[in-house]
Amino acid sequence: MGTAPFPQHVIARKRDGSELERAEIEAFVAGATDGSWADYQLSALLMAVFLKGMSPRETAILTEAMMRSGTVADLSSIRAPKVDKHSTGGVGDKVSLHLAPMVAACGVVVPMISGRGLGHTGGTVDKLEAIPGFRVGLSLSEFRAQLERVGVSLISQTAEIVPADRKLYALRDVTATVESIPLICASILSKKLAEGIDALVLDVKFGSGAFMKEKARARELAVALTSVAKAMGKPTRAVMTAMDEPLGHAVGNALEVAESVECLRGSGPADLMEVTYALGEQMLVLAGTAADAAAARVQLERSISSGSALSKFRELVAAQGGDPRVADDPSLLPACPGKVPLPSPSDGWVRGVDALGVALAAQGLGAGRARAEDAIDPAVGVSGLAKVGQRVGKGEPLCFVHASDRDRLADAHAILARAIVVGPGPVSQPPRVGEIIG
């Protein structure tokens, strides 16, 4: 190894649109991790990457360097195939909570490390914490031991995994360099590949409630994610899914846990199950435990009808210190004293339920964070959300608001009344699942 490239030379090369060398990208990631690059140099390079892009080769090198900036979990002692799922984030997206035990019940190990909510509503880890006693902060050795015993574990980011991403993500957030496809790719994949998985399925969302609102941009991200992951030797597929209206009927942490339990009991909402099966099918196919999507679908449906997925969920909750009885009695979850309906202003059909509007209403109720340090109220949210295409009569509820006080209730009602549009004439519900990439 020669001497590390100077930060300003690396920055100048990317600024001028050149493809960076491996040593330059590794110097940048090492600099972010050990502090040898100043924050102002990191952010200047982040902006240059934002505006000049990175080739697939550069993105793969960045991903690998970031992955190796911390511990890479060694799950080689587990012989079963290990597959994870990652979603780019949407409103009402509680898929991981029931999909992970469904897939584990089919014999595929699911080692899932998730983030907290960065958008308007809680993330998977926030939802799990709505279960009384549930511990998301396992160490990597506890995580591995649980995967060996139970076949599934859902934990939060640990300090050992990809420290470079914590540094870079914090900088990107305050320097307007978040929405860059190579930087998003490297951030997502470095953390997922550090889990020690064999394959990965991505849920890449588009629409008003998605991180990437435009379908074309989301597709670009899906292509980049799958090609970089493959270049790193990990079979990966991306399922494009629509996020114009929330997934399912519930938005809010405890309310979403309850809806996931309904899914495991065989009574999940159609749109939510459509996405769940599409993702689960790809997981089983990539794991090699199903020959094709149809065969995988049969296995996944059987995990529900047999009760094995619900058992696996109880086992998972108990293993992480939570109360497994929530799988049978949702009244054990945190709840507001009551819920207040939002009546439909007219007879007609639900023409649109704006996911971003619902998310803002839920955030205002306390279900999400405005800043990283904000606390979340697990009980609040929106339930019984009407779906696009649904016929409603004047005065019938379009949803129910679970609020901790009257002011927040009034604000949420006002936002939701604008977000849910009722009009004359029937409309059909658009499909959720689009193209599969990779």
Place this chain on the structure above:
Amino acid sequence: MGTAPFPQHVIARKRDGSELERAEIEAFVAGATDGSWADYQLSALLMAVFLKGMSPRETAILTEAMMRSGTVADLSSIRAPKVDKHSTGGVGDKVSLHLAPMVAACGVVVPMISGRGLGHTGGTVDKLEAIPGFRVGLSLSEFRAQLERVGVSLISQTAEIVPADRKLYALRDVTATVESIPLICASILSKKLAEGIDALVLDVKFGSGAFMKEKARARELAVALTSVAKAMGKPTRAVMTAMDEPLGHAVGNALEVAESVECLRGSGPADLMEVTYALGEQMLVLAGTAADAAAARVQLERSISSGSALSKFRELVAAQGGDPRVADDPSLLPACPGKVPLPSPSDGWVRGVDALGVALAAQGLGAGRARAEDAIDPAVGVSGLAKVGQRVGKGEPLCFVHASDRDRLADAHAILARAIVVGPGPVSQPPRVGEIIG
């Protein structure tokens, strides 16, 4: 005034190519000055400006905000016109040392605040410090008092003038964001306009020894500088001058002082005097003390032939604590024990003297800095430099090297032997002064 715009919103707008509002630019400059923007946010915006540019309107607002980040000298008590000259920097550029007293001898006040050398060779302030006793660090009130009394003062940047530029320049240097026309414009003009001048003449150089090597880019900078300065109400003209070979015969701090004294004595090299007169003519015309360039030229030539410019130089040197006898006896300047000629390898004509090569040789001798904290040796450098178009015989000196030790001498000789090209057949010396812009 409302609340200041958030740094990340301002960064995002520039990143997306929008024209920034006055309040956004003012927030950035205030943030650089008072520390309310983090360095990583400043550098992210600098990179976005580098890559997305700034309109003339934005550049003028940035310049004004930077100028107002510190003290703006109030020279309104001085009734005579006050005009300064600024050069973008070149090799052997000692013009300020003799031009300032020439123009002052013609009745125009010259309030000149200069930087140290940022390139390979010393800046005006470094050259002045080669004069025994000369103080460049006057306070602004000493500066004003001397301008009232002597009509000319040459000092270094003070802490009170444009603190925002000190912060931003230091960041630009380590984040590869120096070569941006709007940022260069705002940096130069904010400092010059803070001097309290009525008008400004710019020497914008192009060629191998210039900051902007390409003529088209240099012209772009000249157009930007003059239009922004005019938008701020300051009559300004830019003289484009070639910097492919060094100006005059000497490069090195004391050697250049001696050459400036020769200019004041009427025996300055032709190319150096061509640039000196072109700039001086514009200064007198903008000051309103000459009707046109030809009339200004007569006044400037008379300042030399009458000895008034040399007297003004003595007065200037004495006023700032220096030994005025250097105007009559160059042996009072620091000098090396001897000088060693570089012999011509053949009979022929000098076809090229690469300014960058000469600058690197001079820097190696200790005449310039590699880092801001390096000390300069005032005695070292190159003298008697042959000029392009000059006929030379084999073994005749192409220049003399003034070195402090043998190793440095050998290195300089080797670099200079490559920089000075002798070939068969006559060539003519190209003109130094090009277009006048503004």
